[in-house]
Amino acid sequence: MSNARRVVITGIGVMAPGGGGAKEFWDLISAGRTATRRITLLDPEPYRSQVAGECDFDPAAHGLGPQEIRRMDRAAQFAVVAAREAVADSELEFASLDPGRIGVALGSAVGCTMKLEEEYVVISNGGRMWLTDHEYAVPHFYDYFVPSSLAAEVAWTVGAEGPTSVVSAGCTSGLDSVGYAADLLRDGDADVVITGATDAPIAGITLACFDAIKATTPRNDEPGTASRPFDRSRNGFVLGEGSAMFVLEEYEHARRRGAHIYAEISGYASRCNAYHMTGLRADGREMSAAITAALDEARLPGTAIDYINAHGSGTRQNDRHETAAFKSSLGEHAYRTPVSSIKSMVGHSLGAIGSIEIAACALAIEHGIVPPTANLHEPDPECDLDYVPLAARERRLDAVLSVGSGFGGFQSAMVLTRPEGAAS
Known part of the structure; x- marks a missing residue:
C-alpha cells in the first residue's frame, strides 16, 4: 500500500x-x-x-x-x-x-x-x-x-x-x-x-x-x-x-486543484460465507474477516476506529451477527466504540444503502457528529455495544468503519479516514 x-x-x-x-x-x-x-x-x-x-x-x-x-x-x-x-x-x-x-x-x-x-x-x-x-x-x-x-x-x-x-x-x-x-x-x-x-x-x-x-x-x-x-x-x-x-x-x-476532501478511502474488503443464501452464522466470522482485511489494507489497528456505521437492518440474526463480528475484529475496543444504524431512519434501500451509508460516514467525519440509532428504546441484551440510541453525539472522527451484509452470504467493510489537515 x-x-x-x-x-x-x-x-x-x-x-x-x-x-x-x-x-x-x-x-x-x-x-x-x-x-x-x-x-x-x-x-x-x-x-x-x-x-x-x-x-x-x-x-x-x-x-x-x-x-x-x-x-x-x-x-x-x-x-x-x-x-x-x-x-x-x-x-x-x-x-x-x-x-x-x-x-x-x-x-x-x-x-x-x-x-x-x-x-x-x-x-x-x-x-x-x-x-x-x-x-x-x-x-x-x-x-x-x-x-x-x-x-x-x-x-x-x-x-x-x-x-x-x-x-x-x-x-x-x-x-x-x-x-x-x-x-x-x-x-x-x-x-x-x-x-x-x-x-x-x-x-x-x-x-x-x-x-x-x-x-x-x-x-x-x-x-x-x-x-x-x-x-x-x-x-x-x-x-x-x-x-x-x-x-x-x-x-x-x-x-x-485545491479540492475540498471529505474523506480518504483507506481500506476495503469483501468476503462470502459460502454457507446459506439468507442465513448468517451467529459468530460473525465472515464479517469479522472482511473488517480485519479492510483494516489491514488501511494499515490501522482496530483501536483506531472511532465510529462504526453498522449494517443494522433490524433482523434478529443480522444484529447478532455483526455485534459478534465487531467484538471479534476490534476486541475490547468494540465496547468503547459508538455504533449506529441509519436504516432506523431511512430504511433499507438494498444495493443503494451501502453508498448512502458511506455518505453518512463521510459527512460524520466532516461535521464531527455520530448519527444516532433511532427507535432504540430497549436494547437486546445480546446486542450489548454502544448503539448511540436516539440522539446524535459530537465527537472527532479520524477513522470510521462502515459494513454491509447481503443475501448470498456477502460481507463487506470499508474504512474511511479524515483527510490530512482537516479541522475537527
Whole structure:
C-alpha cells in the first residue's frame, strides 16, 4: 500500500427518504428523525409489510427533462440526479478532463425493478397472458431489463468514456461499487471515477418476495418507528429506496486543484460465507474477516476506529451477527466504540444503502457528529455495544468503519479516514 495511489472523496450527491440532496439527508439523520411511512407508491394493502422509506421525488423539479423521465426507471433517475449533485459539489471541471480517463462504477441490487414490473403488467395484460408480446412494451423495455443501462445513464451525464460497470452483489453493492472504483484509481486505470449505488425497489414483486420469507417488518400501525435495529422488539427491516453518488479522485490530483476532501478511502474488503443464501452464522466470522482485511489494507489497528456505521437492518440474526463480528475484529475496543444504524431512519434501500451509508460516514467525519440509532428504546441484551440510541453525539472522527451484509452470504467493510489537515 505504501506506493499505491491514495483515493479521496471530493463530491457527494444523495437522494434519500426525507429530502433530496446531501444537506437534507444529513440534517435528517443527524437530528435522529425518521422518514419511514406507510407506502404511497402503490396500494400496500395486499402485502404483509406495508411500510417503507420513500423518497419525495419529482424528477422534473430535479432537472430531468420529459425524454429523460420517459426513458429512465426511477432508480436511474435517482442515480443521475445524485451524480449531478456530486459533480457540482466537487467543483471539478469535467469538460477539461480526458473522457477516456473518467470511469463509472455503479452498484444496484435489483436494477430497474419498477419499470420492469410496470411493463410486464402491460405486455401480459395484467398477468392473464402466459405468452407475452413485446410489441406492446415501450421502446426502452430492453434498457430496463439490462442493469448496465444504469451505469450508461450516469456515464452519459458526466461524459465518461473510461471503464464503466455495474456491481451487483445484493445489499453490499453500494460498498462494493465504491471499493471497485477505488481500485480503478489505485491501479491507474482512471483519474476520476463517478461511483455509488442506486435502487428503487418499492414494487409489488419486491414486497411479495420479502413477505414470503418474513424478512420485512409487519409493524404497519407504527410506520415512523417500524425500523428498530438492535432493539429487543425488532421484527424485520423496513424497505427503502434512494441513491448516493461520489466523485473519487487520486489524492494528489485533488490536492493540486485545491479540492475540498471529505474523506480518504483507506481500506476495503469483501468476503462470502459460502454457507446459506439468507442465513448468517451467529459468530460473525465472515464479517469479522472482511473488517480485519479492510483494516489491514488501511494499515490501522482496530483501536483506531472511532465510529462504526453498522449494517443494522433490524433482523434478529443480522444484529447478532455483526455485534459478534465487531467484538471479534476490534476486541475490547468494540465496547468503547459508538455504533449506529441509519436504516432506523431511512430504511433499507438494498444495493443503494451501502453508498448512502458511506455518505453518512463521510459527512460524520466532516461535521464531527455520530448519527444516532433511532427507535432504540430497549436494547437486546445480546446486542450489548454502544448503539448511540436516539440522539446524535459530537465527537472527532479520524477513522470510521462502515459494513454491509447481503443475501448470498456477502460481507463487506470499508474504512474511511479524515483527510490530512482537516479541522475537527
